Amino acid sequence: MSKINISDKIIAELIEAADKARDNSYAPYSRYRVGAALYAADDSGEEMIITGCNVENASYPAGNCAERTAVFKAVSDGYNNFKAIAIVGGNDSYTSPCGICRQVLREFVAPDEFYVIMAKSKTDYVIKTLEELLPMSFGPENLAGV
Numbered sequence: 416m417s418k419i420n421i422s423d424k425i426i427a428e429l430i431e432a433a434d435k436a437r438d439n440s441y442a443p444y445s446r447y448r449v450g451a452a453l454y455a456a457d458d459s460g461e462e463m464i465i466t467g468c469n470v471e472n473a474s475y476p477a478g479n480c481a482e483r484t485a486v487f488k489a490v491s492d493g494y495n496n497f498k499a500i501a502i503v504g505g506n507d508s509y510t511s512p513c514g515i516c517r518q519v520l521r522e523f524v525a526p527d528e529f530y531v532i533m534a535k536s537k538t539d540y541v542i543k544t545l546e547e548l549l550p551m552s553f554g555p556e557n558l559a560g561v
């Protein structure tokens with residue numbers, strides 16, 4: 416069992432932000448709308464919620480998931496210290512991040528200290544560490560000294 420080190424208040428704020436970001440989803444092909452909200456800090460410790468939605472494309476592989484949109488927005492704005500992400504998709508199931516998004520998140524976090532909140536609503540969610548979702552992962556440390 417993992418020890419959850421994030422407050423209920425932050426969890427609720429992240430889910431609300433992800434749900435709102437979902438309104439901007441551009442998903443005319445799959446019609447599967449997803450929003451994500453990252454809990455991030457910059458180098459000075461300032462904390463922020465940075466959101467993203469899925470953005471599809473007529474050339475299907477060019478589309479981007481909500482989680483990666485949020486990560487790329489955050490990093491390009493100077494926020495690359497991440498504590499958690501909330502994901503809201505269809506509300507009849509929990510939306511679990513795809514393998515590529517798990518790996519992209521892994522680049523910036525210690526997997527056992529980063530929480531993935533998969534939410535149907537503010538009160539109905541599943542929370543896992545990235546370590547649980549992506550065990551024995553490959554990260555920047557593996558390239559140290561190469």
Ligand code: THU
Pocket residue numbers: 442445447448449468469470471478479480481482502510511512513516
């Ligand atoms: N999608 C996400 O944005 N995040 C996930 O965690 C799962 C899948 C998107 C990609 C695509 O636009 C649509 O959902 C259907 O796969």
